[in-house]
């Protein structure tokens with residue numbers, strides 16, 4: 001075989017084969033675990049948050065190649081963002097950064113968005129003072 | 142968990158590196174396709190360029206080709222112990238054959254009755270043909286299978302009514318390799334006077350088939366499963382089954398299947414059938430040894446892995462291993478296998494365009510978590526002991542890598558969820574956990 005055929009584009013394959021930020025965070029400030037209703041897969045994202053900013057992020061995924069790549073990319077994208085920035089994070093950003101996903105695999109990127117939001121929710125629950133700070137922020141258009 | 146640092150030592154192929162740098166290629170998806178044997182290819186070659194005639198023509202070019210089709214009919218009949226080669230119809234593949242068998246018999250017997258009986262684990266071409274007929278007013282009973290995937294004979298017997306015009310039971314299951322008790326099924330149908338259709342896609346060329354012994358009225362198979370070309374499907378039909386055409390046009394194939402015959406494929410398919418009949422016992426012996434070595438290797442190297450379907454032995458075809466590896470999903474396993482030169486299939490929902498697990502895994506009552514971790518390996522004649530050993534080593538490494546990435550493995554180790562394969566008594570079930578985190582009722 002002289003050519004390599006892959007199921008996904010090179011960026012997705014790269015994040016699947018060499019996932020970034022895989023694992024758990026010791027002393028995570030927020031952990032979110034969600035399941036995909038469509039296929040039954042599960043994703044977990046852990047965050048370390050300092051001064052209202054996501055300092056570090058890790059993922060663990062039970063799911064397909066797109067799900068693993070999506071969680072890898074999502075954790076890359078959100079590092080360094082403020083909580084309010086992260087709260088408006090959308091799966092489309094993951095899809096764009098990955099250079100596209102097959103239509104049937106879009107839900108895998110939604111799982112990444114949901115896992116991130118669940119982790120933020122967990123953080124806010126554990127740190128009510130942070131919630132007040134976020135709420136006090138002027139909402140930018 | 143992360144600090145444990147699972148190392149993935151296999152030749153890791155980056156996206157820019159060609160796959161040919163992988164040390165070994167092992168094709169373990171013979172259920173999907175087999176390479177055309179050189180002697181088959183040689184036999185086909187003149188029928189593209191020299192003997193290009195149409196079998197319907199009355200001149201030399203046509204008559205020569207007609208003769209070649211007759212030879213293939215004999216060879217195909219020989220593979221399934223059919224007495225009369227004229228009972229062999231050529232179709233485009235197994236899907237067309239089962240559509241013709243189901244719809245053809247249903248339409249031909251409409252006045253007699255509009256009820257069909259099929260096993261719950263038939264191929265989609267059977268299941269979807271039946272569904273199509275149900276929308277037009279036919280009724281169908283789907284007969285359940287045991288956890289090993291064998292048809293429940295008492296349920297089958299009870300399902301047959303005076304309105305039943307056809308019973309369809311496959312010989313070997315395409316997913317889990319279960320060999321159905323065809324002789325018993327055949328006796329039952331004969332006693333009730335209902336024609337039996339047997340889908341032999343997964344068995345032809347790999348197991349002895351005797352249509353007379355089963356009393357089968359219809360049998361289908363295709364040559365690309367036993368080293369013939371794609372495009373050479375067969376439907377055997379004896380006089381017991383009335384059938385009408387579902388393709389309308391010329392009077393090819395005795396009026397049962399209109400359309401110009403795919404002559405090169407049919408010629409090659411016939412040669413492949415003759416070779417298959419000849420090498421049948423050798424193929425069974427060879428794949429049987431490899432199957433045992435592969436399962437022994439995988440089950441001793443990998444914890445929490447199980448074989449779905451019957452144990453290797455008289456109830457399971459020697460070519461098939463259907464595996465569930467717990468705490469990881471099937472598509473990831475398939476992709477990493479491919480990147481390491483190993484071609485396999487999976488019944489996980491993530492690899493299906495409908496996001497549903499294989500209906501066969503559902504029918505045997507497999508836990509959703511185990512169905513998600515499904516991989517199907519099907520052996521062939523060219524696989525070697527070295528191939529098998531490479532697959533065992535590589536697959537063990539892949540499982541380790543994916544478990545290292547899986548929240549479920551971690552939660553299992555912490556006692557949050559329990560194993561389905563070997564329950565420890567600690568933690569809740571995977572399904573209950575999945576339902577909790579997805580906010581959906583358990584599967």
Ligand code: FES
Nearest residue numbers: 039064067108491
């Ligand atoms: S997460 Fe299930 S298909 Fe991708």
